[in-house]
Amino acid sequence: MAHASTPGTLGTLGTLIPVSFPAMTRSRVAALVLAVLVVSSAQAQTTQYRARLSVVPIDVAMQSTIAGSGSATAILKGNTLTINGTFSGLKTAATVARVHRSPRTGMRGVPIGDLTATAETGGAISGSIELTKEQIDDLAAGRLYIQLHSQKAPDGNLWGWLLVPEGKK
DSSP: OOOOOOOSSBBBSBBBOOOOHHHHHHHHHHHHHHHHHHHHHHHHEEEEEEEEEOOOOOOOTTTTTTOOOEEEEEEETTTEEEEEEEOOOOOOOOEEEEEESSSTTTTOHHHHHHHHHHHHHHSEEEEEEEEHHHHHHHHTTTTEEEEETTEEEEEEEEEEEOOOOOTTT
């Protein structure tokens, strides 16, 4: 025969008697569960960016060495930016691809990460880089871009700004 027991303890037959939490404790538990779900959701969120690769600003002397076009997509998940794209129509083989940070959209900036590019006049660009909080803010503000260099255009052949596609903001 089972005897009465205090809440949260086992009765003599090993049955658990439910514990009654005060209302304040229940709200704290609910708030904690909600906070964990929000943080998990935020960490799992991804943002997609696109870039249209076109020739860098050129002068008359550069016209014979710079040509081509391409496109790329970038996915930001957490602080990892993963880029995949294609290019074609270069006059000489690609040599280097990088992500750059500029003080303003449309201005040249400094490289912040290396990508891989097919060493031909057309091919693929890919890679992942870890961004700092400041670089993530720069990405959201349109200050990061991809730049592709080629043999006869070592200062850059194609570039494209990583922007959120229209209608996705």
